[in-house]
Amino acid sequence: MREMVMHLSPEWILLVGIALVLIGEILLHKDSSRSMLGIIAILTVLGSGTLLILQGKEVITLFDGSYTSDPFIRSIKGLLVAGTLFVLLLSWTEKIVAKGEYYLLVLAALLGAMSLISSSDLIFLFVSLELLSLSAYVLVGMQQDRLVSSEAAWKYVIYGGASSAFLLYGMSFFYGLSGTTNLTKISGNLAVAYVNGYELFLYLGFVLLLVGIGFKLAAVPFHMWAPDVYQGAPTTVTTFLAIVSKIAGFIFALRLISMLFASGGLQSILHSMVVPSLLILSMLSMIFGNVTALKQHHLKRMLAYSSIGHAGYMLVAVISILLDKQESSLSSLYYYFVAYLLASAGTFATIHVIAKDRSPDRKVLSGLYKRSPGLAFSLSVFLLSLAGIPFTAGFIGKFTILVSAFGNSMYWLTGTMLLTTVISYFYYFRVIRQMYWQEDEDVSQVTMHWSIGIVITFSLIGTFFFGIMPNVLLQNLSNWIG
Amino acid sequence: MNAEFLAFSILSVFAIGGAVFFLNAGKVMHMAIALAFTFFSLAGIYLLLQAEFLAVVQVLVYAGGISILMIFGIMLTKPEEGAPSRSFQYHQWISLATVTGFFVIIMTIIYQTPILTPAGKETSASVKSIGSILFKNYAIPFELASILLLVALIGAIVLARKEQK
Numbered sequence: 001m002r003e004m005v006m007h008l009s010p011e012w013i014l015l016v017g018i019a020l021v022l023i024g025e026i027l028l029h030k031d032s033s034r035s036m037l038g039i040i041a042i043l044t045v046l047g048s049g050t051l052l053i054l055q056g057k058e059v060i061t062l063f064d065g066s067y068t069s070d071p072f073i074r075s076i077k078g079l080l081v082a083g084t085l086f087v088l089l090l091s092w093t094e095k096i097v098a099k100g101e102y103y104l105l106v107l108a109a110l111l112g113a114m115s116l117i118s119s120s121d122l123i124f125l126f127v128s129l130e131l132l133s134l135s136a137y138v139l140v141g142m143q144q145d146r147l148v149s150s151e152a153a154w155k156y157v158i159y160g161g162a163s164s165a166f167l168l169y170g171m172s173f174f175y176g177l178s179g180t181t182n183l184t185k186i187s188g189n190l191a192v193a194y195v196n197g198y199e200l201f202l203y204l205g206f207v208l209l210l211v212g213i214g215f216k217l218a219a220v221p222f223h224m225w226a227p228d229v230y231q232g233a234p235t236t237v238t239t240f241l242a243i244v245s246k247i248a249g250f251i252f253a254l255r256l257i258s259m260l261f262a263s264g265g266l267q268s269i270l271h272s273m274v275v276p277s278l279l280i281l282s283m284l285s286m287i288f289g290n291v292t293a294l295k296q297h298h299l300k301r302m303l304a305y306s307s308i309g310h311a312g313y314m315l316v317a318v319i320s321i322l323l324d325k326q327e328s329s330l331s332s333l334y335y336y337f338v339a340y341l342l343a344s345a346g347t348f349a350t351i352h353v354i355a356k357d358r359s360p361d362r363k364v365l366s367g368l369y370k371r372s373p374g375l376a377f378s379l380s381v382f383l384l385s386l387a388g389i390p391f392t393a394g395f396i397g398k399f400t401i402l403v404s405a406f407g408n409s410m411y412w413l414t415g416t417m418l419l420t421t422v423i424s425y426f427y428y429f430r431v432i433r434q435m436y437w438q439e440d441e442d443v444s445q446v447t448m449h450w451s452i453g454i455v456i457t458f459s460l461i462g463t464f465f466f467g468i469m470p471n472v473l474l475q476n477l478s479n480w481i482g
Numbered sequence: 483m484n485a486e487f488l489a490f491s492i493l494s495v496f497a498i499g500g501a502v503f504f505l506n507a508g509k510v511m512h513m514a515i516a517l518a519f520t521f522f523s524l525a526g527i528y529l530l531l532q533a534e535f536l537a538v539v540q541v542l543v544y545a546g547g548i549s550i551l552m553i554f555g556i557m558l559t560k561p562e563e564g565a566p567s568r569s570f571q572y573h574q575w576i577s578l579a580t581v582t583g584f585f586v587i588i589m590t591i592i593y594q595t596p597i598l599t600p601a602g603k604e605t606s607a608s609v610k611s612i613g614s615i616l617f618k619n620y621a622i623p624f625e626l627a628s629i630l631l632l633v634a635l636i637g638a639i640v641l642a643r644k645e646q647k
Contacts, residue, residue, distance in 0.1 A: 008622075015629070064619050101640045108633045115626060127623045131630045138637030153641070200591045 007060045007069070009051040010077065011118075014111040017044025018104055025100030034099035035092070041103040042088050045110065049081040057480070065184045066121035072330060072481050076251050077114050079337055083243035084110045086345040086459075090236045090352055092451040096142050106240065109135035113248035120259065122171045122181040129167075129216070129252065133160050136245060140233040152232025159215060159225040167212025173205030174260060183259040191265030203273060206260075210277055213253045217246070219315065220284040223308050230304035235355070238300060239348040242307050243341050250311075250333075254318050258325075270322065278319050279413060285312030286420040293427050299351055299360040302427060303344075306386060309424060310340055313401060316413055320404040328407075331477045332400035338466060338473065339385060339393035346382035346459030350375055353448050353456075365431060366438040372446040376435045378460050385463045387428040388421055393466035400474075490530055497523035510556050518549035535609055 024037050052074055060069040096102050112131030119125045141153025175181055177198055178189035214222035230238050261270040289308030296302035317333035351360050369376040385394035405414045466473055500520030507513045525540035
């Protein structure tokens with residue numbers, strides 16, 4: 001029992017944090033500041049991160065294998081914790097009426113994300129996914145004075161609910177065929193069903209699953225919700241969706257698909273059906289995301305389309321992992337996550353500072369160089385990292401993905417990836433040009449809160465550090481996983 | 483044509499009829515009652531499938547709890563009664579075509595695969611065994627579900643309450 005408590009401690013402590021925030025919200029006076037609760041939330045997340053590190057390299061399986069935590073999963077959890085920390089720091093200055101509930105929901109969403117990537121059981125997966133999604137729905141709609149926020153929450157709930165239904169329907173076919181919800185046992189049973197003439201059910205189940213996963217990852221053609229939600233949500237929540245939700249969603253998809261089709265008897269389905277359909281999703285996301293981003297004027301909307309493009313790149317890495325199951329492919333995906341996390345957190349933090357209450361279209365950036373050279377410089381670095389220019393972390397991330405895709409001889413995919421990367425340069429550089437070479441009508445100084453300063457500094461240092469010395473991370477990671 | 487088939491036909495007609503009424507009703511209250519009808523009929527179908535526990539839970543939670551909650555919700559708020567537009571627009575035709583296509587595909591697949599051998603007369607899972615599985619193997623999802631409900635509760639309050647200035 002004691003051992004179990006220790007094994008689950010990174011999750012337990014979040015529960016404790018949720019309870020503390022809830023009690024604090026009740027005790028605090030209606031008009032008093034909620035920064036105390038913010039500190040509690042930050043400490044909880046820090047504590048969860050510390051406990052993750054303390055667990056070391058141990059491989060943990062609990063409850064008949066339905067909960068697993070190995071070094072790779074733990075390293076992903078570390079990313080989720082780091083991303084949530086950034087979000088909490090940014091939230092310090094976010095204008096939200098129900099601030100206490102806001103912190104609570106962020107912690108609950110992190111709890112959902114962390115248990116999502118640890119679970120190897122269909123029921124467990126679904127409940128965690130719903131915890132993550134439900135918290136995110138509410139977070140998106142928390143700025144009730146802005147109509148777009150409510151609209152975004154509404155759209156998110158509808159699309160999210162529909163995608164959950166698809167996912168659940170797909171899962172029910174797999175359960176029906178295999179008679180178990182445990183992902184470690186399911187694959188062998190599915191292979192038996194495949195030989196016995198139930199292959200059509202397998203295909204149907206996979207297609208339904210793919211629709212659900214596609215919605216959660218915002219991959220084209222299931223991306224319709226993303227631009228509206230990214231635009232309407234409070235900037236901090238957009239950051240959360242872009243970083244934490246996205247990383248957790250990808251690991252969820254990767255683990256679910258790779259474990260469902262793990263057994264030798266299902267390799268033909270994996271190669272004839274699963275990989276090609278992911279290929280199509282990935283190509284469409286890269287092309288459509290990047291091309292549509294060209295036309296966007298609203299910054300958050302542009303970043304939403306760019307994140308759809310990034311989802312395409314990450315899918316390339318996922319396909320490589322499914323094909324070769326090698327450690328190098330895993331670490332390329334991880335590296336991309338790190339680069340994307342730092343660059344997105346930095347970009348959204350900068351937009352959060354500059355736009356303040358205004359709706360952030362490209363004009364708010366005009367002449368930023370004169371008003372605040374430091375911010376203009378760091379935003380340029382983040383955008384360059386998202387675009388994948390050398391000496392930034394984003395370049396190494398894209399490069400390692402390209403190498404592992406080449407290793408699996410997916411030449412069409414690498415071609416598309418290179419082409420769309422070039423397309424993406426247009427809109428990233430257009431924003432940078434706006435900051436440096438456009439005159440500004442508004443000469444107000446940009447004031448920045450220290451908490452946002454921390455986020456921007458950390459992201460900036462990380463983006464440079466991992467861009468110049470990628471081996472530090474790659475080697476540590478392979479030691480850690482291996 | 484035995485009694486079981488007859489019961490199944492009646493129940494399924496009620497279930498589908500309730501769903502159709504739900505979609506077509508003009509007033510929100512009528513929708514809620516139509517939905518309750520569907521839930522009840524589904525509980526009956528579960529009973530026919532010898533899933534007694536599921537049937538009881540269905541009646542308690544869905545037909546009882548959810549329907550009552552919805553009716554309360556309708557009575558406490560003022561729903562705007564707008565006349566629904568009856569004309570079919572082009573996107574509705576597209577949705578109809580998609581949904582029909584989806585239905586046809588699923589039905590073909592289900593009828594093309596071999597029917598499972600009919601299950602033997604198993605003693606249906608008792609409440610005791612369900613409880614022991616729920617609190618042993620599925621303890622974490624069970625606890626997470628309670629957090630999920632807490633989040634849903636808090637979220638609903640946050641989103642529904644008026645701006646307090």
